[in-house]
Amino acid sequence: MNSYITLTPWDLALASIFVLVNAGLSLALELHIHRQMLIAALRMVVQLSLMGLVLTALFSVMSPLWTMVAALGMVLFAGREIAARQERSFTGLWSYGLGTVSMMTGSLLVTIFGLTAALRPDPWYDPKYAIPLLGMILGNGMTGIALGIQGLTAGAMQRRGAVEAQLMLGATRREAMGPVIRQALRSALMPIINSMSVTGIVALPGMMTGQILGGVSPVEAVRYQILIMFLIAGGTGIGAVTAVMAGAYRLTDQRHRLRLDRLRPAKS
């Protein structure tokens, strides 16, 4: 079981050369993303190291309260990331609130389902299961929700004439926004469909690989991975539908008007 190879900081430093090569390529080809590349790599190292410490602490205290606090913190960061990825964000509290609340709804529902109905650790809030599970669901759900909101706001801007033409002829806001909503949901759910179709052939997911490296039998690791993929699909679906429907509600009003004034101007 415990025959895994321990990595030293030197091993990691060696592998980080590839990030430096990427940054160098960005400079040479004038892509102007070397800063972002280095900051993202640095963030990853700092965040993961902190997560390592946090998980160690959570495992030793085994408190439902602290597990919840860590979960909530992760959801809030995911919400911030969704808001940061938007080209045009909503005005006011909706800017941060829409992605965060949708993410929370989707991810907490499926995480609690996964813990209580499928994995059933004892106790059910055992952070060893709860936090990694939530993390994987958030990581994927975040992409879907960000794409969904982006699709909704960009679609409403681009199809403004078409949406308003229907409103002028007496369509309800639901009818007029229908095509925009459907398109946004399709783009939100496409990544998880793509990822399910190639998993096992092209892509071996990180968690499964990790379990195999840790000595778990491949057949067991595959079962875990299938469960996770279903939960991710569920969390992304619930989160994206919540975000796109609530966003479409916000982009229209009680008098069935299209309210693009509730979006901030595009970031330059």
Added chain:
Amino acid sequence: MLDIAGLHRPGLMPVSFALPSGACIAVRGPSGAGKTLLLRAIADLDPCEGNVSLDGVNRVSIPAPSWRRQVSYVPAVSGWWADTVGDHFQNWSAAAPLLAHFKIPEDAAAWPVARCSTGELARLALARALATQPKVLLLDEPTGALDDETTAAVEAVLLDRIAQGAAALWVTHDTAQAARVASRFLLVEGGAVHEAAQL
């Protein structure tokens, strides 16, 4: 029929006037003066303040979709949401006689919207709005993209609707057309709306 009292929003100073059944008011003013804001405010497409009522019923008590079927706004540039022309009509065959007046053939239902000319789209958008039998027409340069012959055809259809009891607010830059279709005139300048003796 249509009563407007103190209607205003940013860019449009309070405006009040009455538009009785069978009347047509021509509206004129430079670009950006607020003509479109005025028509959109009446159609309840933008948030605005003031009272607007139809046949004595305040629009706040009428659901917005129902209001817009009765008070129909036809913008200068029309929007299209489906691929073919026919998909934009609830009942294409019922609209056929009207389309014939507009010199649009019956097989136009299958035309791709992307292939239509500006003039065809203008007439199709007008026909699409008239098909719901609105009581009030808010027309933003309905013949702006048309040649003399089709302009005459469109004017005839619209004047016929007005003679049958509809009311119209008709934006036009053509003073001769304003004199032909309207008996009253509104001037829009810098967001202010004034009644004028002529345009």
